[in-house]
Amino acid sequence: MPISNTLPVRVWISTEECEEGNIEFHSDDVVIKLQSGVTLSSNISDSGILYEIQSNITLDEKGNTTHETLDSTYKIQLKPILRVKHPYTNQGIQFFEDIFPPSTKGFYGRLQAGELDALYTIHQIKDNPQLFLSISNPYTNQIYETLIIQPYEAEALSMIEDNQLRQTIFNEAASNRAKSREELLSILDSPSPSGQEFKKLIGDIYVPNLKIGDTMRETLIQIVPSSFPASVREELMVFLVYVLKGEIPDNDPLEYSFKFSSMTIAETLLNGHLMHLIDGTEWPSYAKLMTLAERDQLDFPKQAVSDSVKNTPWLLFNAKCAEHLPNWLDIAIKSAMNLNTSNKVVLTLPTSKSSARRSKKAWKQRFAEMSHRLRVYGHINHSSLGIVELVYLGAAYRWAHRHMKFITRLGGMGESSPHMQVMMVPISVVEQMKRALPSIMHVAWSSRKSNLDLFHTKLGKWEVSQEKLVNSLEKGSSIRRLLKDFGENNASEIYPLSMEEAKMIDLVAEGVDLSYLEIPEFLSNWDSDEKRGRKIISHLIKQKIMKLTYEVSDTSLVSLSIIANGKSDRVYSLVSSFLKNTPTSYARLDETGENAVILTRLPEESVYDIASQLTSKGIEQDINIRCMRPTTFRRYTSNLYQRLLKDDGTWDDDVSAFLSQARSKRKELSKSNA
Numbered sequence: 056m057p058i059s060n061t062l063p064v065r066v067w068i069s070t071e072e073c074e075e076g077n078i079e080f081h082s083d084d085v086v087i088k089l090q091s092g093v094t095l096s097s098n099i100s101d102s103g104i105l106y107e108i109q110s111n112i113t114l115d116e117k118g119n120t121t122h123e124t125l126d127s128t129y130k131i132q133l134k135p136i137l138r139v140k141h142p143y144t145n146q147g148i149q150f151f152e153d154i155f156p157p158s159t160k161g162f163y164g165r166l167q168a169g170e171l172d173a174l175y176t177i178h179q180i181k182d183n184p185q186l187f188l189s190i191s192n193p194y195t196n197q198i199y200e201t202l203i204i205q206p207y208e209a210e211a212l213s214m215i216e217d218n219q220l221r222q223t224i225f226n227e228a229a230s231n232r233a234k235s236r237e238e239l240l241s242i243l244d245s246p247s248p249s250g251q252e253f254k255k256l257i258g259d260i261y262v263p264n265l266k267i268g269d270t271m272r273e274t275l276i277q278i279v280p281s282s283f284p285a286s287v288r289e290e291l292m293v294f295l296v297y298v299l300k301g302e303i304p305d306n307d308p309l310e311y312s313f314k315f316s317s318m319t320i321a322e323t324l325l326n327g328h329l330m331h332l333i334d335g336t337e338w339p340s341y342a343k344l345m346t347l348a349e350r351d352q353l354d355f356p357k358q359a360v361s362d363s364v365k366n367t368p369w370l371l372f373n374a375k376c377a378e379h380l381p382n383w384l385d386i387a388i389k390s391a392m393n394l395n396t397s398n399k400v401v402l403t404l405p406t407s408k409s410s411a412r413r414s415k416k417a418w419k420q421r422f423a424e425m426s427h428r429l430r431v432y433g434h435i436n437h438s439s440l441g442i443v444e445l446v447y448l449g450a451a452y453r454w455a456h457r458h459m460k461f462i463t464r465l466g467g468m469g470e471s472s473p474h475m476q477v478m479m480v481p482i483s484v485v486e487q488m489k490r491a492l493p494s495i496m497h498v499a500w501s502s503r504k505s506n507l508d509l510f511h512t513k514l515g516k517w518e519v520s521q522e523k524l525v526n527s528l529e530k531g532s533s534i535r536r537l538l539k540d541f542g543e544n545n546a547s548e549i550y551p552l553s554m555e556e557a558k559m560i561d562l563v564a565e566g567v568d569l570s571y572l573e574i575p576e577f578l579s580n581w582d583s584d585e586k587r588g589r590k591i592i593s594h595l596i597k598q599k600i601m602k603l604t605y606e607v608s609d610t611s612l613v614s615l616s617i618i619a620n621g622k623s624d625r626v627y628s629l630v631s632s633f634l635k636n637t638p639t640s641y642a643r644l645d646e647t648g649e650n651a652v653i654l655t656r657l658p659e660e661s662v663y664d665i666a667s668q669l670t671s672k673g674i675e676q677d678i679n680i681r682c683m684r685p686t687t688f689r690r691y692t693s694n695l696y697q698r699l700l701k702d703d704g705t706w707d708d709d710v711s712a713f714l715s716q717a718r719s720k721r722k723e724l725s726k727s728n729a
Contacts, residue, residue, distance in 0.1 A: 059120055060196045061088075062189075064106040066095065067130065078106060080176050082193040085135055097134045104133040105181060111201045113160065114148055120199070129203065130181040137177040137213050142169030143190055145199050153464065153687060155453045156716055159204045162190065163211075173199060177209050188212075207454045210712040214455040217565070217690040221577075226316070228576040236317045243272035243292055248299050256299060258340040271296050278342045280349035283369045290321040291345070291369070297325055298341065303332050303415075307408045308422040309570055320373055326426065327380050333419050339379045348372040358611055359659060385512040386420055387427035387607040392507050394605040400589045400596070401605070402572045404429060425570045428608035433563035433592065433601045434503050437479070440600065441549045442699075442706055444498035445488060446643060446652055447476045448618065452492075456712035457698055460565075461690040465616050465683035473683070475616060475652065477643075478713070479695065481706035491714050499646040500534065502541040504634040505606040517612070517638050517658045525668045527632035528676045531624035534648055541634060542602070550600055551704055557696035558582060559591045560601065565692045569605075612638055612656040614685045615666060621678030623648030629678075654685070 061077035066087055068074055076089035085097040087106060095104060107130050110122045143166055144150075150164030158164065174193040177186050186209045190199045247268050248256070257265075257278055268274040275292040283291070304311050311329075315322035331338040347353040348368040355365060356378045364370045390405050406421035437443055444460070453462060453474055462476040480488065488495055511518050552560075558581045571577045578584055583591070595601040617633070619626050626648055633640040633653050640655040657665060666682035673680035699707045 059112055059198050062108065062112060062198060062201060063110070064108055067105045067107065073107070076106075079196055080174060080189045080191040080198060081196055082174055085133060085176060085178075087133065095133060105130045106133055107131070108187070108201070111203070112198050113200055113202075114145060116148060120145075125203075129183065129187065131187045132179045132181070135176045135178050136186075137175070137209065139175050139212060139215075140172040140193060141166050141175055141212065142171065143173030143199065144169040144171075153453070155451050158208060159202050160200070162188075162200065162202055162204075163208070175212050177204075177212065205715070207456060207712040207715050210457060211455040214457070214459070214691050215693070217693045220693045221571070224577050224580050225571065225574070228313075228574045234314055234317065239293055239315065239318065239321075240289055242296050243275070243289070244270050245296070247271055247274040252299055256295065257342045260340070260343050260346050271299075278345070280345055280368070282349055283345075287320060287369050290318050291324075293318070294321045294324045294328070295341065298328055298338075301332060303329065305412075307411060308418065308425050309404075309408075309573060312425065320369065323373060324376060327376055329422070330381050330383065330426075333415070333422075334381045336381055339376060341376065344372050344375055345369075348375070359613070382515045383419070383423040384427055384607065384609055385510065385515070386423035387429050388507045388510050390420065390424050391429055391605040391607050395507075400592050400603065402431065402569065402585050402588050402592075404569045404573065425568075428568050429570070430566045430568050430606050430608065431563055431572075432503065432505075432566045432604045432606060433560060433595075434604065435560060435564050436600055436602075437501075439548075439550045439598075440552055440706075441482055442479055443482055443485060444501065444643065445478050445480060445485070446496040446498060447478070447492065447494075448473055448496075448652075449494070450474060452476065452713060452716045454712070454716055455689065455691055456710075457707065458710060458713060459691050460695060461688065461692070463616070463685040463689075464687040465685060475685075479699065480710060481708045484708045484710055488710060488714075491717070496643075496645050496650055496652070498643045500537065501641070501643045502537070502634055503604070503639075503641040504541065505604060505639045506635065506637065507607070509636070509638055517609075519638070519658055519661055519665075520636055521661055521665050521668065523636045524629075524632050524665055525672050527628045528625055528669070528672045528678055528680075530628045532627035532631050533624065534627060534644075537627055537631060537644075540631065550598055552600075552696070552700060554697065554700060555582075556591055556595060557700045559588055560595070560696045561692065561694055562588070563592065563601075563603075564695075565690065566606070606639065609638070609656075611659065613659045613662055615655050615657055615662055616683050616685055617651075617653040617655065617669065618681045618683075619651045619653070619673070619678060620649060620680075621673070621676070625676055625678050626651050629653075 061079050064076055064078045064087060065073045066076055066089060074089050074091060076087045078085065078087045087095040089095065107128050108125065109128055110124050113121055113123045115121045145165065147168070149161060150168040152158060152161065152164040153167060154163050172193060174191045176189045176191070180187055184206055185203050186206065188202045188204045188209070191197060192199070247270055250267055253267060253274060262277055265277055272292060275295050276288070279288045279291045312322065312326065315325055328338060344353060348371050353371055353375055356374045358378070360374050364374055394401055394405060404421055404424045406417050406424055410417040411421040450473055455462070458478040458480050460477045460479055462474055465473045465475055485497055489497065509517050509519060562581045572585065578588065592601065592603065596603065619629055630642040630644060630651050630653065633655055634642055637655045637657060640653055643652045644650070669680050669682055701707055
């Protein structure tokens with residue numbers, strides 16, 4: 056494939072004078088080297104300098120780089136308005152895009168299919184609302200492609216998903232504490248286990264020509280399937296060494312988790328094995344499970360897993376090991392319930408490091424709180440801030456924009472799959488949005504509820520009454536009852552939010568692990584510390600802007616989206632029942648009370664029955680109910696309030712990045728991208 060690190064340009068020295076040169080896109084600068092020998096830098100040059108391109112670097116049908124002559128010339132500002140890293144692949148042209156309208160030349164599909172980071176640099180074009188995008192290698196400066204893109208595409212590239220941002224911060228923190236992969240692998244050079252220890256490890260599986268080597272590596276490599284990737288085999292051997300050692304660490308659980316964060320699978324397996332050691336329970340025969348996985352004879356876990364896990368033996372082995380773990384969820388739930396009744400603002404794990412150091416029981420409790428992601432949520436009273444939520448259901452308008460909170464695909468893959476998008480806008484633009492999209496739902500009331508008391512400790516499972524949920528459609532309720540049971544969202548006056556308060560809301564509004572808040576690097580990303588954070592949150596609670604709850608994460612629960620339309624009294628009753636009788640539900644109602652959107656998490660074994668019975672009962676009661684499983688989820692709330700709060704204290708009301716994705720534009724784009 057031809058490689059290009061430069062693109063020919065013409066630089067306008069003045070309105071009438073220009074000079075030829077080549078532009079290069081570096082990770083920290085954009086430079087133009089003129090034929091005269093002069094180098095222009097976007098970092099030090101006048102931001103008013105313009106350059107002109109007459110061709111784009113594109114990918115042909117075989118994925119080769121080629122130059123494409125442009126029909127028009129574009130005068131582009133040298134100083135970029137955005138430089139950001141996103142994944143990318145040039146190993147192919149056409150990829151499925153979970154986006155609509157289609158992206159220019161399909162570049163977003165290559166972004167979504169990519170694994171390695173590329174540098175996306177965006178420049179403004181003079182007298183043109185479109186923008187110039189270059190995608191390049193941040194290390195070699197190779198230019199993969201250049202494009203003229205739409206404004207909403209540029210805004211989407213400026214958005215970073217919550218998971219991506221928080222994982223990046225966590226990885227940076229971990230890299231300062233984790234042992235290097237090489238250091239962890241060095242344990243494989245330690246002396247081999249005794250024959251008796253090794254026999255106990257392999258159990259009743261047959262290993263031909265088995266012999267005890269001089270080192271752990273020489274011995275253990277015989278029982279780790281040779282078909283597994285080499286890096287995975289090494290990690291599994293490290294895991295087995297620690298199984299043989301059988302030691303319970305005496306350092307803090309959070310510090311212990313960092314130790315193995317440079318590895319892919321060993322960290323999860325070791326955390327699980329540690330639970331067996333602490334409880335003194337029998338662990339599964341790891342060697343046997345690995346062997347069965349390699350032979351495609353390992354049963355699938357009871358909990359549903361993705362096809363990629365089913366079809367990847369070592370991932371299936373990992374999932375099967377998780378199925379054998381002791382259930383410590385009740386420990387984390389008890390901690391969360393205690394926090395909820397305390398009415399305190401707590402931004403650390405309730406079981407402290409010092410307590411865990413002194414007591415095995417406390418160590419287990421802190422580990423459970425961390426493993427089950429004990430989290431703090433700050434539910435925000437939007438009306439007190441002069442903002443509202445809007446919900447859009449449909450297959451279009453799927454590009455991320457500054458007002459988007461999250462978007463989720465409901466049901467299977469496909470261009471026409473419905474998506475649910477929740478956005479947050481100033482009250483002043485609601486009518487404008489509804490005129491453009493009459494079907495958009497203005498959220499007049501919302502509530503989030505977690506019912507930790509539904510977890511049956513002895514049975515180790517959630518008790519959800521299908522009957523209560525389904526039969527709620529036969530009953531009636533009122534908005535007054537909802538307000539009494541779950542709280543009001545009204546405000547007598549608008550609270551003037553500061554930027555510091557906006558940052559703290561961004562941190563906790565959609566939930567954040569308390570273990571993360573013990574990592575200084577994590578809190579510093581929001582320009583805060585634990586003491587300052589507690590003070591700000593306490594003030595927001597006092598002003599009735601925020602209400603705190605503490606919850607845990609249970610990966611055995613699955614998500615379900617319920618969209619209901621009908622008589623308000625029945626819809627109110629349905630909403631109330633889900634808020635009271637499910638592990639977790641978030642309900643949103645429109646102004647009439649006739650439309651509701653509920654996102655809930657339910658035990659997997661009951662989801663299908665609840666969904667089908669609700670639909671049938673809805674038909675009987677003349678209530679239109681659709682139940683769909685969210686299959687993808689993208690959230691953009693890590694800086695939501697910060698990016699919408701302007702310097703003068705008002706909210707950003709420019710919703711053009713959403714509205715410009717209109718049908719007329721889509722038709723035009725579809726033709727140009729065909």
